Amino acid sequence: MSTWQxxxxxxxxxxxxxxxxxxxxQWVTRRGxxxxxxxAAADYRLLQQGPSLVKVLTNAPRxxxxxxQRSVEPVRDLYL
Incomplete structure (x- = not known):
């Protein structure tokens, strides 16, 4: 990313x-x-498509x- 004053x-x-x-x-700075x-608009649209991670985490059940639920079947032997 380039930076512009x-x-x-x-x-x-x-x-x-x-x-x-x-x-x-492109970054634009003001007073440093x-x-x-x-x-680009296409890049912006990609950012807007899905919910943000912040929204997902703040709406997670607390x-x-x-x-x-675990299977009641016995664990099978593993041979290496």
């Missing part, structure tokens, strides 16, 4: 967009701090016992 990104916006389309996401990322 905000002033540079504003003055060379077309080039910034071309770089995002051809080389992937990371501010935003410019990425405090409920985990019910596992």
């Amino acid at each position: 905000l002033q540079e990104a504003k003055s060379r916006f077309s080039e910034l967009v071309e770089q995002a389309l051809s080389n992937g996401p 701090e990371e501010a935003v990322v410019v990425l 405090g409920e016992p985990l019910v596992l």
